Amino acid sequence: MQRLSAITRSPAIRVFGLAAVLTIISAWPLVRHLSSTLPSDLGDPVLETWILWWNAHTLPLSAAWWNAPMFVPMQGSMALSESLLGLAPLTTPLQWLGLSAVTAHNIAFLLSGPIAALAAYLLATRLTPRRDAAVIAALAFGFTPYRIAQLSHLQVLWACWMPFALVALHDFVSTGKTRSLVWFAACWMMNGFTNGYFLAYFPVLVGCWMLWFVRRWQFAWKIGVAAMLGSLPWLPLLLGYRVRQDAMGLSRGINEIRQFSADFSSIFAGSSRAWLSSHWTLPPGPEGELYPGAALMLIVTVGLIIAWRRASVAGDTGRSAITTRILLGLCIATGTLALIIAITGGTDLQVGPIAIKAHNPSRLFTFSLVFAVAALARSAAAARAWHARSPLAFYALAAVAMFLLALGPEPQAWKQDLFYRAPYWWLMQLPGLDSVRVPARFGLLMIVALTQVFGLAYARLFAPRMRTLVLVSMAVLVEGWIPTLPLASLPNSPHLPARAVAAGVATLELPVSSDFQPNTIALLNGLRSGQPMINGFGGYIPAHYHVLRLGLEEQDASVLGALRVRQPIAAYVEKARDTGGKARALVAAAPGAEAIGTDDAGEWFLLPELPAATPESDGERLNVQSARTGTQEDDAALILDDEPLTSWHSMARPGESDHVDLDFGQRVSVTQLEISLGPFTGDFTRDLEISAIDGDTTSTVWRGSTAGLTLTAALASKEVRVRIMIAHPISARVLRLTNVWHADRAWSIADVRAFGSIKRMP
Numbered sequence: 001m002q003r004l005s006a007i008t009r010s011p012a013i014r015v016f017g018l019a020a021v022l023t024i025i026s027a028w029p030l031v032r033h034l035s036s037t038l039p040s041d042l043g044d045p046v047l048e049t050w051i052l053w054w055n056a057h058t059l060p061l062s063a064a065w066w067n068a069p070m071f072v073p074m075q076g077s078m079a080l081s082e083s084l085l086g087l088a089p090l091t092t093p094l095q096w097l098g099l100s101a102v103t104a105h106n107i108a109f110l111l112s113g114p115i116a117a118l119a120a121y122l123l124a125t126r127l128t129p130r131r132d133a134a135v136i137a138a139l140a141f142g143f144t145p146y147r148i149a150q151l152s153h154l155q156v157l158w159a160c161w162m163p164f165a166l167v168a169l170h171d172f173v174s175t176g177k178t179r180s181l182v183w184f185a186a187c188w189m190m191n192g193f194t195n196g197y198f199l200a201y202f203p204v205l206v207g208c209w210m211l212w213f214v215r216r217w218q219f220a221w222k223i224g225v226a227a228m229l230g231s232l233p234w235l236p237l238l239l240g241y242r243v244r245q246d247a248m249g250l251s252r253g254i255n256e257i258r259q260f261s262a263d264f265s266s267i268f269a270g271s272s273r274a275w276l277s278s279h280w281t282l283p284p285g286p287e288g289e290l291y292p293g294a295a296l297m298l299i300v301t302v303g304l305i306i307a308w309r310r311a312s313v314a315g316d317t318g319r320s321a322i323t324t325r326i327l328l329g330l331c332i333a334t335g336t337l338a339l340i341i342a343i344t345g346g347t348d349l350q351v352g353p354i355a356i357k358a359h360n361p362s363r364l365f366t367f368s369l370v371f372a373v374a375a376l377a378r379s380a381a382a383a384r385a386w387h388a389r390s391p392l393a394f395y396a397l398a399a400v401a402m403f404l405l406a407l408g409p410e411p412q413a414w415k416q417d418l419f420y421r422a423p424y425w426w427l428m429q430l431p432g433l434d435s436v437r438v439p440a441r442f443g444l445l446m447i448v449a450l451t452q453v454f455g456l457a458y459a460r461l462f463a464p465r466m467r468t469l470v471l472v473s474m475a476v477l478v479e480g481w482i483p484t485l486p487l488a489s490l491p492n493s494p495h496l497p498a499r500a501v502a503a504g505v506a507t508l509e510l511p512v513s514s515d516f517q518p519n520t521i522a523l524l525n526g527l528r529s530g531q532p533m534i535n536g537f538g539g540y541i542p543a544h545y546h547v548l549r550l551g552l553e554e555q556d557a558s559v560l561g562a563l564r565v566r567q568p569i570a571a572y573v574e575k576a577r578d579t580g581g582k583a584r585a586l587v588a589a590a591p592g593a594e595a596i597g598t599d600d601a602g603e604w605f606l607l608p609e610l611p612a613a614t615p616e617s618d619g620e621r622l623n624v625q626s627a628r629t630g631t632q633e634d635d636a637a638l639i640l641d642d643e644p645l646t647s648w649h650s651m652a653r654p655g656e657s658d659h660v661d662l663d664f665g666q667r668v669s670v671t672q673l674e675i676s677l678g679p680f681t682g683d684f685t686r687d688l689e690i691s692a693i694d695g696d697t698t699s700t701v702w703r704g705s706t707a708g709l710t711l712t713a714a715l716a717s718k719e720v721r722v723r724i725m726i727a728h729p730i731s732a733r734v735l736r737l738t739n740v741w742h743a744d745r746a747w748s749i750a751d752v753r754a755f756g757s758i759k760r761m762p
Contacts, residue, residue: 011131012121019117019142022477023110027485030110035103037487040152045105045488046520047537048154051084052108053101053527056092060085061236066244070526070536071545072506073566074715079244080538082155083237086194101527102490105154112157117142119163120451126170127391127452130459132469137455139473140296143480146447149271149289151486156441161191162202162448166209169223173213181222185230192234197441199234200433203227204405205398205445212386212394249679249718250540252437254409257428259286261408262440264418266290270479273486277479287440290406292447295475296454303457304396311381327375331368338364362417369419392456399449406442493525497597497604500570501531505606508534508563508571510583512549518577531570534563543681544714550682551707555582558708560590561610565712569607576601613725619672622754625665630658639749644678644719650739650747658747659738667694667759669729670701675737677710677720678750684710684722687741692732701726703740719750731759 024031030039038045050070058065060083071077090111091104099107120141124134141163150156168184171177188206192199206227214220245251263269263285270281270291281291338361376382385393401423404411409425411418424439462468500507509522512535522535536545551559563569573584587593587605597604627639631651638646639660652658673690677683690702706722713722735754739747 011134012118012125015121015135015138016114016118019114019138020111022143023113026482027110029487030106030485033487033489034106035100037489038102038105039109040486040488042488042490042520042524043516044152045154046523047081048084049101049105050523050527051078051081052087052091052105053095054078055083055085055088056095056101056104060088061240066240069532070523071538071542072532072534073563074542074544076244076247077536077538077542079241079248080250080536080540080542082196082539083193084155085237086161086190086192087154087158109154109157112154112160113142113147115160116147116157116163119160119167120448122167123163123170124452124455126167126174127395128456128459130455130464132464133455133459135469136458136472136476137451139476140293140454140480141447141451143477144447144451145270145274145277145291145293145480146289146444147480148273148482149284149287150444151273155195156197156444158194159198159444159448161187161194162198162205162445165191165202165206166448169206169209169213172223173219176219181226184223185226188227188230189233192231193237197436197438198444200436201405201442201445204427205402205449208398208401209394213389215389245540247718248540248542256437257408257439258410260438260440261410261412261424262288262290262403262406262443263415264407264411264413266406266440266443267292267403273482274479275481275483287438287443290403290440290443290446292450293476293479295472295479296450299457299461299472300396300450300453303460304392304453307392307457307460308381311384312379324375324378327371327378331371331375334364334371335368338362338368362420365418366420366422392453392460395449395452395456399446399453402442402446402449406440406446408439490524491521492601493528494572494599494602494604495597496529496531496570499596499606500604501529502568504609505568505570506532506534506563508569510552510571510573510587511577511579512545512552513577514549518574534569542714543718543720544711546681547684547707547711547714551705551711552583552586554686554707555586556686556705556707557586557590558705559711560586560607560708562708562711564590564607564610565612566609568609570596571605571607572602573605574602578602619756620758622664622668622670622756622758624662624752624754626663627752628661628663630660636660639752642751644676644750647678647680647748647750649680649683652739652747654744657738657740659736660749660752661693662735662737662752662754664733664735664754667731667733668754668756669731669759670735670754670756671726671729672755673724673726673735674753674755675706675722675724676750676752677713677722677748680746680748680750681710681714681720683746683748685737685739685747686745687739688724689736689738689740690724690726691736691738692730693734693736694730694732698736699730699732701728701730721753726756729756 030037038049054068066076066078068078087108091108094104094107095101117138121134121138124137128134147157165184165187168180168187172180172184191202210220210223214223265282266284266288267290268282269284269289270277271284271289272278277291277293341361341364404422405424405427407418407422407424409422409428411422427433458472507526509518509525513519516537519535519537522533523537526533548559571587573587578584584603590607592608594606595603596606624640627636629636629648632648635648638648650658684706686705688704688706689700692699692701702724709722709724710720713720
């Protein structure tokens with residue numbers, strides 16, 4: 001009893017309790033409806049709930065776990081999203097005790113804030129003896145405005161493992177105890193299992209930390225070994241992702257990375273859901289709400305200025321002072337010139353025989369940054385901070401570095417190019433980091449560092465008075481407070497008829513939509529029924545699902561037929577979304593379709609499995625000597641280069657047809673054609689005609705939609721090789737592919753392969 005009393009009197013437990021009470025107050029509607037609502041919306045929170053449910057019902061990292069029952073019949077669907085295995089030690093036992101996956105998700109959501117505050121408090125106590133300053137840092141991190149913008153991302157809210165790991169590192173360099181390294185390795189491991197972005201980004205911050213604080217090689221290699229041991233449990237997960245994503249051809253393009261990079265203005269951009277700060281912050285871009293709060297920015301700025309002046313009180317002398325002033329002058333000059341070019345658009349200058357074109361300020365801004373860093377490094381204040389291993393200096397510099405990384409590979413300020421080859425560009429050169437799509441999430445690492453600077457600056461500026469603590473705490477909480485936590489009520493699920501529960505039956509909810517909510521609601525329904533789903537949602541949307549959606553939108557029954565050769569389907573048509581009854585008509589007309597149930601919202605149909613077509617022999621591969629096209633003739637050679645990432649794209653106008661002629665150089669009989677779409681899966685032909693041309697004679701040997709064949713091909717390989725069997729081949733020298741119905745749909749071909757036999761002339 002005395003031990004329990006001592007624990008409850010612990011300052012850390014009190015901070016956790018305070019943060020928990022504040023969380024319950026701010027999220028009270030959710031507390032009252034833990035099993036029937038989700039925070040924010042029915043998008044990512046539903047996916048997170050579904051993943052937590054799957055983690056509790058299947059052995060993680062097993063073959064069955066990877067082949068989660070959504071997007072069936074695709075294999076490896078867990079590789080499309082975060083694993084959330086770092087939350088399983090909390091959410092899995094809750095579900096085993098009888099709580100629903102929704103309730104488990106919401107408990108994890110409510111705990112994320114108090115645990116983050118606790119982690120920041122413990123870190124601050126390692127940096128300053130002032131408990132009140134540590135409380136300030138805890139509240140600033142646990143209730144940062146950044147969390148408001150991330151309400152739908154549970155894995156981002158659970159960022160506590162990073163400050164916990166830094167606590168262990170500070171303990172280790174202070175005490176040298178092995179148990180601190182064990183704690184660091186455990187936090188390092190849990191951080192990677194919780195969030196894939198922080199798995200990639202946190203090592204950057206830890207590397208910077210080691211450069212600053214670790215001055216003994218034996219400490220450095222011990223920390224490195226601990227990090228390696230903590231990384232070993234990741235290997236099956238990372239290898240599983242790598243193998244499956246490579247097989248699917250999944251990657252992030254540079255345009256997507258640019259889109260999810262922060263703008264320099266993001267430091268002043270806050271969520272519109274915030275209580276007060278939304279009135280004076282800028283509108284954010286995607287993932288661009290990096291505003292840390294006015295009170296924090298003010299106290300940090302004043303604290304750093306005072307700390308700088310005190311550290312520089314002796315003043316720079318000699319060559320060091322001259323060099324510093326020169327570098328600062330160059331920084332100001334290049335920065336000013338870059339700003340003028342950015343505002344005016346630049347100009348062309350002629351200096352004698354030399355022509356100078358000054359229109360892009362990014363290189364000048366880059367030089368300005370380099371000069372600023374060099375001037376800082378040469379200053380006496382920086383030298384003193386470095387030799388003293390100043391926590392204030394390190395976390396301030398780390399916050400700046402993490403912010404610069406959040407700007408992505410091509411930083412911008414108010415949509416204007418800022419730097420040339422920014423820090424994130426160099427980071428992308430490392431294996432595995434060239435396709436991480438949201439650089440803006442480095443912003444949370446900035447918040448981790450900045451809240452510690454906040455606590456340290458507070459300790460320097462204010463005496464330990466309760467009145468000051470309360471006032472500053474209120475200023476922090478006001479900007480991180482949500483007047484009403486947005487909640488999304490869970491819709492009722494359609495009743496699954498008994499005949500649809502048979503083994504091997506997959507459910508399909510129609511119409512299939514490109515919007516996220518119909519797909520996530522299908523996840524909720526699948527979670528409740530336990531049946532495998534053809535619908536799905538994830539960080540990636542697989543190629544075959546894109547083809548399925550397009551085919552169904554265009555009333556192409558072949559996509560349903562392609563799915564039915566793998567399993568029977570229980571299709572549910574939702575009346576409210578079925579414009580004109582098109583989806584119902586398509587399903588009802590499918591061969592063997594049977595109505596098996598109705599409710600107020602829709603109707604169920606059972607589509608029995610269809611026999612798979614028996615593949616015929618493809619013969620030998622034929623050599624295509626040349627390709628000619630109706631449009632984009634210069635790119636015709638790309639059709640024959642056997643490279644799925646290079647494609648020919650038709651430039652025919654909507655309503656016009658286009659064609660590709662394959663010249664074999666001799667008479668051949670083609671029995672099979674493989675048309676690879678590569679990454680352009682949606683560019684399949686809606687009405688393809690294949691004709692054999694022999695002299696003046698043209699004969700059609702195949703015609704039809706390739707939607708169903710494309711869906712099958714997308715499930716088979718990332719090259720999406722559409723296999724067309726020609727049942728009645730005709731001897732000819734040229735094969736013509738004609739996209740008869742072009743409408744407003746694109747037509748692309750990555751490469752073509754032909755199989756058959758050569759016709760020898762008698």
